[in-house]
Amino acid sequence: MCLGIPGQIVSITENQLAVVDFNGVRREVSLMLCPELAVGDYCLVHVGFAMQRLEPEEAQETMELLDEFLEASGESS
Template identity: 45%
Template sequence: MCLGVVGQIVQVDGMVALVDFWGVKKRIRLDLVDEPVQPGDYVLNHVGFAIKRIPDEEVAATLAFYEELIQAEDLMAQDVRTDLQAAG
């Protein structure tokens, strides 16, 4: 029940939008969404209401966040390799 589901807006009709959830289309209320939406936008949905428009740049920010954590790992691995070589 508490799932936040991402879908893409197909059509907007007043306070209701038709949203595509990877093939399944559902009507979703727009009363709670944080900013105006239009067809093509991605929205986070919960119990039949859109609760957040997801801007492209914020998707990019999330992916960059993963990279930052992974990058730190690569650097560490490099450190370890260098240390091992020095020791060896």
């Protein structure tokens, strides 16, 4: 029911507004719901608002976990 797109914060202007890069396209995004975000951070954006900080390292980690799990179960089955 809700599109959420990951983007990276390019710059922060006053009034809790940031410019966020999505695959090379930029749009102004409000940080009112995630004021702790800083330049360089990844965040999930929905209807022009940053909703959640994202941790690319964590994404990488869970991805590797899935990979390892599938490897292991593949060998045992």
